[in-house]
Amino acid sequence: MNKRQARYFAIGSTLVATLVFLGLTLDSHRQFPKLTNAQNITPAVTLGKNVWHKNNCINCHTIFGEGAYYAPDLTKIAQQRGAPYLRAFLKDPSKFYDEQRHRRLMPKQNLSDADIDGLIAFLDWVSRVDNQGWPPRPITVTGAGPGAGGMALPQAVVAGSTTPAGASISADADKNPVALGERVFRSAAPACTACHSIVAGADMAGPSLAGIATRTQQTLASPAYKGKATDLEAYIRESITHPSAHLVAGAMYSADGVSFMPNTYEKDLTSEQIGHLAAYLATFK
Incomplete structure (x- = not known):
């Protein structure tokens, strides 16, 4: 290739790279309203953004990886924790974490009820933006109650198999209720692993299982x-489908008689999936 050919x-x-870049930019802007649920930006969401x-x-926190x-990261916190949990936490974080014991430094912001509702609405809107799977892993902060251990979860629990020791898993996992229940445990929306660990004493937003x-018993x-x-x-079925039917006394897993556990699993999971999940959890002796 001579100099003229190299120049051309x-x-x-x-020019080709510029055209591709412009095309991708225009296509991104075309999809922004759909991807960001722009139609759901209510006055409450705007108020929450201002409070944020x-x-x-x-x-201290990130959303969409920024911060x-x-x-x-709080990108999916509204789906992972739910409004009752967030409202109670924002009113008084000290009820969830002991700064001296757990080294949690979340300050009490003294937010008004309106500001808290707005912030929850904003975080709910953020959680519903199509962000291509960010964040890539669930929140793993522990210490959600007065008796929490405040330790980091073992990596095997966060990213690997959660099958308890001694559980019998057949080679044909597609037909084994326990194996199928483990899949539900990790893949339900929100995933059970976002709030529960299977390590004794490692309480998160929900108690260790x-x-x-x-x-x-x-x-x-x-x-x-x-x-x-x-x-x-x-x-176990009752705890999944009607989490407020029985509240654990003295534990910071509920507020005003309402469990922080999402009450949507009865609608979002099939009866068969709930049965598989119950079979899996029943193996934790």
Whole structure:
């Protein structure tokens, strides 16, 4: 290739690259309203965005990967935690974390009820933006209650198999209720792993599920139990579909008589999926 050919090649390549760039830019702007749910930007969402900026939340947290990495990414927090949890947390973070024990530094912002509702609306809008799967992993901050251990979860629990030791998993996992239940545990929306660990003492937004089978027997035998279940599987089903049927006394997993557990699983999961999930959780002795 001589100098003239090289020059023409460079000019042509630049023009082609420029046209591709402009085309992609125009296509992105064309899709922005759909991807960002622009039609759902209500006055409450706008108020919440202003509260977010006014209180410098981005100095510690990230959304869409933008901000500081000192505290958890909040892109999907509204789906992972739910409004009751967020409202109680924003009113008084100290009820969830002990700064001396857990080294949590979330300050009490003294937000008004209107500001809290707006911030939750903003975070809910953020969580519904099509951001191509960001963040790439679930929130793994522990210490959601007074008795929480405040430790980081083992990587095997966060990213690997969550099958409990001793559980019998057949080679034909597609037909094994326990194996199918493990899949539901990791893939439900929101994923159970976003709020629950299977490590004893590693409480998150919800209690650790280690030993749930043993604890359930104690709960069912207690006069304080207010639900309708009579056995382990029924109790687990009830906890999934009607999480406020029985609230754990003294634990920071509910507020004003409402569990922080999402109440949408009965609608979002099939009865068969709930059965598989119950079979899986029943193996945690």
